Amino acid sequence: MPTDAQVKEISYLREYASILDDFKYYILGGCLALRKKAENIIDNSEHILSDTKSAELRCQNRTDYVIRSYDDLVNRYKLSSENESLLGTTAMDAKGKIREINSCANALQEKVSDIKSTINALTARTIAYSVAIEKMAENGSEQIRKRCDFLEKYKETKQ
Helix, strand or coil: CCCCCCHHHHHHHHHHHHHHHHHHHHHHHHHHHHHHHHHHHHHHHHHHHHHHHHHHHHHHHHHHHHHHHHHHHHHHCCCCHHHHHHHCCHHHHHHHHHHHHHHHHHHHHHHHHHHHHHHHHHHHHHHHHHHHHHHHHHHHHHHHHHHHHHHHHHHHHHC
């Protein structure tokens, strides 16, 4: 009976099916870890965005204070344009700086939005990959086990 299936071969096939199942769990675990990392990155980017908005608001408030103080000095002392020029361009500088800050905050918001969309797309691909691997591994293991069962039945009929 050298051409018939031997017990060793069937046990090797069963072991391979078990390894395929383990492979599936390793892949699913890796995909889960990737998804958690992606969630952490999105959470961190949300915190950065929140901090940026807070800083932008503080800068806006300070700029408004500087501009009000400047205008208050001009109005309180009824300064002429000559005397007003002696105060300097603090209010204009403050307005320019707040425009720069707003521009930087908007750029950061766009970058965070891009990061989120990229991470969401990668997460969707990771989920699709894990589902595909899970189905392929389960199907492969099931097919191998069916073959083993068939070989065992064949062996029993030959004896």
